Amino acid sequence: MVQVQPVEVVFHALANPTRRAMVERLARGPAIVSELAEPFDMALPSFLQHLKVLEGSGLVQSKKVGRVRSVRLVPDRLAPAVHWLTKQHRLWEQRLDQLDAYIANMEKEDD
Amino acid sequence: MVQVQPVEVVFHALANPTRRAMVERLARGPAIVSELAEPFDMALPSFLQHLKVLEGSGLVQSKKVGRVRSVRLVPDRLAPAVHWLTKQHRLWEQRLDQLDAYIANMEKEDD
DNA sequence: TGTTTACTTAGGTATTGACCTAAGTATTCG
DNA sequence: CGAATACTTAGGTCAATACCTAAGTAAACA
Structure with missing residues (x-):
């Protein structure tokens, strides 16, 4: 059920x-x-x-x-959403270093 | 900005x-x-x-x-959603734990 | 310069979402 | 029993969402 x-x-x-x-x-x-x-x-x-x-x-x-x-x-019905979000959040933050160079470059001429 | x-x-x-x-x-x-x-x-x-x-x-x-x-x-735009969700999740689980304890307690006094 | 590429804009449809009022139904109270 | 309470159902409006096609525009390539 x-x-x-x-x-x-x-x-x-x-x-x-x-x-x-x-x-x-x-x-x-x-x-x-x-x-x-x-x-x-x-x-x-x-x-x-x-x-x-x-x-x-x-x-x-x-x-x-x-x-x-x-x-x-x-009980526990929030778990799947929490897991999805925290997983994405983690991946996201992991990429921060790599992203930084890219961002610095992009922000020079944003549209 | x-x-x-x-x-x-x-x-x-x-x-x-x-x-x-x-x-x-x-x-x-x-x-x-x-x-x-x-x-x-x-x-x-x-x-x-x-x-x-x-x-x-x-x-x-x-x-x-x-x-x-x-x-x-x-970067970091997921943070507010993550925080809201995890806070609710925490409260939720806390509350249910209390409920469990309460029920367990009631059941002890029951017999 | 003409064509292809990579979107972009305009405009249309159908469904869902967020509200409402008015009129039910089922309990409970006096 | 009759009235009050606590929803519940029915039905309607209006805006937003999720899609579409057709016709732009602006780079890049041949």
Whole structure:
């Protein structure tokens, strides 16, 4: 039941400030929808679309109990994105020395 | 002249597979447009839109020399995204550890 | 100088994204 | 039971994204 979380949907989910704020909030603990939505100046249906995107990305799960839906982060779903990013970051920085000469040359006449 | 790179545009730039592939390619060194575009089954103008998004995100810079445009990564532009992600990842795992401890504790007192 | 090369610009389509309002439905409370 | 609460569904707008073709332009080559 552990479906693969492509880096794809995770980056897309995190490309939106509302959704990033939700993740930041949830990193401090689970919350119910109305609680989560409260800080945002947005109609509830709009907010729920963001929640759906986050759930679709696998970063978040929710469960309805009675008339209340509670939301929480799913463990380790950030890992693939973290790994992709840090790998690129490492490769990138490794190349810095070689790049430096090239940059110095390019910056003489940038267009 | 170092403009701030909001996590925003970086995540958006990386949310697309063509652009991620470009970044992966460029992490191995600079390239010219036609070289970069070659692996993609896409019309050149479409590909150039992706290049524009990457340049807009600050991750990449390009310069035209003669009729050829060369493209390279810009140092350290991934940093803000890496930092945001790793911070959340850390908080996330911390929080879940606490939860585990809490549950383990509850289960002890349970019997 | 004419042609090829390497983009570049212009303009078009189709889909997705981010919002909205209005009207549901299902629980819970008094 | 009736009203309030907490979403949920339906449907609509508008902008942005991801692609395309066709027709430029500017170097470089023969």
